[in-house]
Amino acid sequence: MIALEKRPEPSKLWSWATPIxxxxxxxxxxxLMFAALGKDPVESxxxxxxDPIFGEFAFYYRGxxxxxxxxxxxxxxxxxxxxxxxxxNIGAEGQYIIGAICGAAVGLAFYxxxxxxxxxxxxxxxxxxxxxxxxxxxxxxxKFNTNEILVSLLLVYVAEFILASMALGALKNxxxxxxxxxxxxxxxxxxxxxxxxxxxxMHWGVVAAFxxxxxxxxxxxxxxxxxxxxxxxxxxxxxRFGGVNPSRLILFCLGISGALAGLAGLFEVSGPAxxxxxxxxxxxxxxxxxxxxxxxxxxxxxxxxGLLLALTYIGxxxxxxxxxxxxxxxxxxxxxxxxFLLAVDVLTNFRIRFGKxxxx
Amino acid sequence: xxxxxxxxASAAALALATGGAFADGHAKTKVGFIYVGSIGDGGWNYEHxxxxxxxxxxxxxxxxxxxxxxxxxxxxxxxxxxxxxxQGADLIFxxxxxxxxxxNAVAAKxxxxxxxxxxxxxxxxxxxxxxxxxxxxxxxxxxHIAGKMTKTNKIGYIASFPIPEVIRGINSxxxxxxxxxxxxxxxxxxxxxxxxxxxEADAAKALIDQGVDVLMQHTDTTAPMLKAEExxxxxxxxxxxxxxxxxxxxxTSIIDDWxxxxxxxxxxxxxxxxxxxxxWDGIEPGMVxxxxxxxxxxxDVRAEATQMIEDIKTGAxxxxxxxxxxxxxxxxxxxxxxxxxxxxxxxxxxxxxxxGLTAEIPN
Numbered sequence: 001m002i003a004l005e006k007r008p009e010p011s012k013l014w015s016w017a018t019p020i021x022x023x024x025x026x027x028x029x030x031x032l033m034f035a036a037l038g039k040d041p042v043e044s045x046x047x048x049x050x051d052p053i054f055g056e057f058a059f060y061y062r063g064x065x066x067x068x069x070x071x072x073x074x075x076x077x078x079x080x081x082x083x084x085x086x087x088x089n090i091g092a093e094g095q096y097i098i099g100a101i102c103g104a105a106v107g108l109a110f111y112x113x114x115x116x117x118x119x120x121x122x123x124x125x126x127x128x129x130x131x132x133x134x135x136x137x138x139x140x141x142x143k144f145n146t147n148e149i150l151v152s153l154l155l156v157y158v159a160e161f162i163l164a165s166m167a168l169g170a171l172k173n174x175x176x177x178x179x180x181x182x183x184x185x186x187x188x189x190x191x192x193x194x195x196x197x198x199x200x201x202m203h204w205g206v207v208a209a210f211x212x213x214x215x216x217x218x219x220x221x222x223x224x225x226x227x228x229x230x231x232x233x234x235x236x237x238x239x240r241f242g243g244v245n246p247s248r249l250i251l252f253c254l255g256i257s258g259a260l261a262g263l264a265g266l267f268e269v270s271g272p273a274x275x276x277x278x279x280x281x282x283x284x285x286x287x288x289x290x291x292x293x294x295x296x297x298x299x300x301x302x303x304x305x306g307l308l309l310a311l312t313y314i315g316x317x318x319x320x321x322x323x324x325x326x327x328x329x330x331x332x333x334x335x336x337x338x339x340f341l342l343a344v345d346v347l348t349n350f351r352i353r354f355g356k357x358x359x360x
Numbered sequence: 361x362x363x364x365x366x367x368x369a370s371a372a373a374l375a376l377a378t379g380g381a382f383a384d385g386h387a388k389t390k391v392g393f394i395y396v397g398s399i400g401d402g403g404w405n406y407e408h409x410x411x412x413x414x415x416x417x418x419x420x421x422x423x424x425x426x427x428x429x430x431x432x433x434x435x436x437x438x439x440x441x442x443x444x445x446x447q448g449a450d451l452i453f454x455x456x457x458x459x460x461x462x463x464n465a466v467a468a469k470x471x472x473x474x475x476x477x478x479x480x481x482x483x484x485x486x487x488x489x490x491x492x493x494x495x496x497x498x499x500x501x502x503x504h505i506a507g508k509m510t511k512t513n514k515i516g517y518i519a520s521f522p523i524p525e526v527i528r529g530i531n532s533x534x535x536x537x538x539x540x541x542x543x544x545x546x547x548x549x550x551x552x553x554x555x556x557x558x559x560e561a562d563a564a565k566a567l568i569d570q571g572v573d574v575l576m577q578h579t580d581t582t583a584p585m586l587k588a589e590e591x592x593x594x595x596x597x598x599x600x601x602x603x604x605x606x607x608x609x610x611x612t613s614i615i616d617d618w619x620x621x622x623x624x625x626x627x628x629x630x631x632x633x634x635x636x637x638x639x640w641d642g643i644e645p646g647m648v649x650x651x652x653x654x655x656x657x658x659x660d661v662r663a664e665a666t667q668m669i670e671d672i673k674t675g676a677x678x679x680x681x682x683x684x685x686x687x688x689x690x691x692x693x694x695x696x697x698x699x700x701x702x703x704x705x706x707x708x709x710x711x712x713x714x715x716g717l718t719a720e721i722p723n
Contacts, residue, residue, distance in 0.1 A: 057446045064439050164552055168522055168722070179481065179709065180523055184461050272435030274461055278521050278552065282432040314439070320428045321444055327398060327430040 004350040014348045015296065021347075022340040023308070029340070030333045039323055047323060048315030048333070061318070063201025065310050067272050070206035071096075071264035073306035075288035077212040078257030080297040081219075085232040087253045091137065091152030092261040093285025094159035095130035099262020100269035101166050102129025104276050107191035108171060108182060118190040122266060123204075130262015131255050133159065138254035142247045148254065160281070167278045182276040185269070193271030205267025209306075212260060216299040225252065261285060294341060312337065389451070389630050391415060391622075392444035393427040394437065396456035397555035403580035403599040404554065404616070405429065408455045408478075410600075411618035418623050422630065433458025441466040445473045451629045453622065454478065456554070457523060464488055474634050476625060479525060481708065486636050491621060494642030495525065496532035496707070497672050498614035498650065499576075500679035501665050502596045503536030505611055505653075506544075506574045508661045509594055513543045516567030518560060518577040518584050519550050522721050524710045526578050531714045532679050533576060538716055547572055548719050557583040568593060574611075585609060594656070601651040612665075613651035620646060640701065644673045680707065685715035 027049070031041030052061035075092050082089050089095075103126030110118045137151035171182040185192045193203050220226035232239040232249055240246065264284065273280055291309055295301030316330035391412075399409040409427065416425045426449075431440045437459050444452050445466060451474045454463045460480035467475045467485045475485075479492045506515050515537060519526050530548060537544045547570050549563040560579050564587035567575060575595040577584045582605035588595035589609040597606070597613025621639065628634040641647040650669065653662050671677035682693030692714070693699060700706045713721060 057443075060442065060446060067435065067439075160552070164521075165722070179457075180521065181458075181461075186461075186465065268435065272438070274435075274465075277433065277458060279433055279458065282434065282436060317428060317431075317436075317440055318443060321392065321426055321440070322447055324426065327428075 003353045004346070005353050007349055007351050010348050011351075018344040018347055019294070019305075019341060021344050022337065025340040025344070026333070026337045029336050033329065033332065033336075034325065037325065037329060039325060044319055044323060044325065047319040048312060051318060052311060052315045059199070061314055063195075063199060064314055065307065066201035066206045067203070068313055069306040069310035070203070070209045071268055071284045072288050072291045072309060073209040073303055074205065074212055074264040074267075075257075075261045075285055076291040076295065076302045076306060077209070077216045077299060078260030079288055080292045080295070080299070080302060081216065081229055082253035082257050083233075083292060084220075084297050085229040085249055085253055086236065087250055088149045089134065089137070089152050089254055089257045090149050090289065091134070091154075091156045091159075091285070092257060092288055093281060093283065094152070094156035095133045095258040095261035096265035096268075096285045097156075097159040097163050097281050098133040098265070099126040099130035099259075100265030100273075100280060101163060101171070101276060102126055102262070103266030104182060104185075104269045105166075105171060107185065107188070107270060110191070111183065111188055114190045116190070119193070119270070122191060122270060123263065126262045126266025127259040128262070130265065131259040133262070134254045134258020135251070138251045138258075141250055141254075148250070152254075156285070163276070163280060164278045167276050167280070171276050173275075180278055184275045185271070186274050191270060193267055203267065203271045205264060205271060208263055208267065210303075213299045213303050220299070229253070261288075290338060294338070309334075388422060388424045389419075389626065390447070390449045391423055391425045391626055391629075392447075392449040392452040393425065394431050394440055394444070394452070394454045394456075394459060395427060395429040396433065396458070397430060397580050399427075399429050401555055401580045402582040402602060402605065403597075405455070405580060407600045407616045408453075408618055411622045414619035415622045415626055419626065419630075423626060431459075434462070438462035438465055441475075442469070445470040449473060451476065451626060451634075457525070474625075474629055481638075483636055483638065489625070489636050489638070491639040491641075492525070493616055493618075493647040494640060495614060495616070495648060496528045497642040497679055498648045499529045499532040500536045500672070501650070501668050502576065502612065502614065503533035504540055504668060505657060505661060505665050506533065506576065506594075506596070507537030507539065507541035508664075509611065509657065510537075510541065510544060510574045512571050512573045513541065514545050514547060514570065514572040514574075516564070516570070516572035516575045517546055517548045518563045518567070518575070518579055519548055520554050520579050521552060522550065522711075524708060527713070527721065528707060528710045529578055530717070531710070534717055535684065535714055536679070546717055546719070548717075550722050551579060553579070555580040557581045560584050561587050564588065575609075582606075597651060603651060608656075610651070610654060611657055612653045615649040615651055617646055617649050642672065643669060644675070687713040687715055687717055689715060 027045050031045055034044040035041045079089055079092055103122040106125040107118060107122045137148040140146040140151055141148045167180045173181060173183045196202050228244045232244055269276060291302060291305045295305035312334050319325045320327060393412050395405040395408055397405040399405050412425050412427060428440050431437050441462055453476045455478045457479045460477055460482050463475050463477040464482050464484040467488045471487055475488045477490050480490050483490055517530060534546050547567055549567060551559045551563050553559055560581055560583040564584040568591045573593045575584055575588045577598045582602050585595050585597060585602045585605040589606040594611050595606055595609045597610050599616050601613050601615055603610050678698040680699035682697040683695045684693045686692045702708050
């Protein structure tokens with residue numbers, strides 16, 4: 001008989017070992033799937049996990065890895081604070097969009113003024129836009145006790161319509177012959193989020209993501225607010241008696257995750273994406289939720305999880321075009337990774353016992 | 361700027377390492393395709409991929425084709441295109457409007473690779489061409505049929521994004537339906553997506569509930585056609601023959617046939633005669649074609665439609681011929697005047713409805 005026995009404390013060792021175990025399990029199961037599709041499993045796995053970092057074109061892919069992981073990490077760090085406190089901001093995608101719109105609008109308003117002040121102003125506007133968009137579910141929750149999960153999620157769809165409206169109306173490129181989409185920031189250097197060291201993928205959004213990781217780490221480890229966040233998540237009643245102001249905590253967590261998502265949107269629109277377009281958003285706000293949990297809501301974990309997910313995206317794309325793997329197979333592969341992570345998570349909280357269960 | 365030189369330098373180094381650029385002979389010409397949706401959508405992306413297969417078939421061993429599907433427009437597209445260029449593509453077709461800026465950005469870094477962008481207008485570098493089809497010619501024909509066939513005088517239209525191409529299609533279909541049936545009304549639903557079977561089906565259902573008996577779509581999946589079949593109404597396929605989704609419902613379908621263009625452009629790369637240009641072909645060279653017309657269409661209507669196709673082909677008839685007013689009542693085209701392709705109020709940048717359409721273009 002195999003029995004599961006709950007551990008008194010989640011295992012420290014397993015909480016670090018399970019992600020590695022999950023990746024290995026994914027490689028095996030994914031390899032079988034690729035073999036069933038008639039592809040060489042070893043080559044497929046190598047194309048996805050190895051080539052982007054060490055392969056022939058790694059000089060290009062390494063930078064792309066940072067570009068892809070940057071917004072995921074930035075958003076996930078913000079979300080993780082709320083998730084730890086039991087405050088569920090599901091609408092980061094919407095805050096990402098609004099941040100991008102506000103930041104881009106500021107930049108475009110100054111076009112073609114060539115001043116160093118333009119980009120900092122855009123950053124402020126981006127953070128503010130995301131912050132204010134997140135304040136809607138925040139204030140509704142505090143004042144009327146509405147459900148922030150629903151409100152923040154539904155506001156994503158509102159944000160998408162505002163985005164379409166901006167791309168077709170107010171922010172449309174006046175020199176664009178009637179086609180939708182804003183001016184491209186590439187052609188406006190003062191507002192362009194250029195790579196800091198060329199060829200590395202290191203743009204300001206990636207820098208912001210790293211700074212966010214450090215700040216979140218310090219906040220959670222050293223700061224009273226971090227303690228309150230953890231307490232509110234683990235023991236809400238005790239938190240209330242311990243002097244935690246729940247309203248303040250809700251507004252803080254939603255506000256900071258909104259501001260970070262807004263920043264991610266601004267850095268994306270002014271850099272890699274380059275312009276406001278109808279379907280500018282590609283789901284970073286939702287994928288970041290996965291990154292946050294994959295990283296166990298821990299800043300360092302999120303950093304690694306963001307890079308890992310970015311790797312499966314970039315390697316997966318490479319496998320599509322070089323090996324002819326269908327897009328659906330790549331998505332199934334990514335799904336497997338998450339599935340195995342959750343599945344092996346059981347080892348963190350439970351111990352496997354072999355033999356007969358003891359009779360009490 | 362600096363990154364550009366770095367990448368170009370790396371690419372050049374690579375070319376040296378692998379034994380020289382294409383001109384001095386790697387054996388096969390590599391042709392890449394980037395699709396915005398899945399090749400199994402039964403519409404837009406499916407047809408592009410069919411054309412890719414025909415390129416492969418036509419050239420056999422001389423050419424190697426490869427593709428990537430479901431590439432989001434924006435930053436991801438730039439990576440996907442760069443990846444193809446790095447993998448040694450000589451010619452890359454990017455088949456959605458939103459790939460316009462990424463295509464030009466990558467083209468700047470790989471001057472030896474040729475790029476072909478569908479439905480856009482930017483050719484910022486000598487190695488970028490643009491191409492599109494005059495789908496509105498097809499819309500004119502189906503508009504005519506729809507005007508004749510509708511009993512409720514309500515025609516449903518599932519539109520994707522309010523970009524000139526889609527607006528042009530609505531105007532063309534409406535003008536020709538209206539011409540043969542002055543009572544006709546268009547109900548237009550915007551779904552803000554190219555490919556989302558659930559949203560397209562919802563839109564179709566909403567339109568059917570409003571009492572439309574003919575359905576047109578400017579989205580990529582067969583979901584609206586399936587709904588039309590289910591509800592027992594008539595519909596027109598889009599981009600591809602959708603007869604398997606609507607064996608009874610489909611009256612005909614506008615088919616995008618990219619194969620002749622793709623083959624010609626690949627040949628040009630092989631011959632070294634490729635040049636940057638803009639192509640906007642219609643029914644005449646066969647870029648816009650039609651599925652078999654349903655037996656439900658009466659003989660005389662079918663004859664009229666066939667005649668119209670013939671007239672558009674020979675140039676005897678232009679779908680946008682005046683008098684046509686804009687929605688606000690101002691004159692767009694005077695009696696006998698035909699629409700220009702470019703310039704103010706030209707077809708390429710069309711952003712207004714014609715008179716008679718009651719809805720507003722969302723923005």
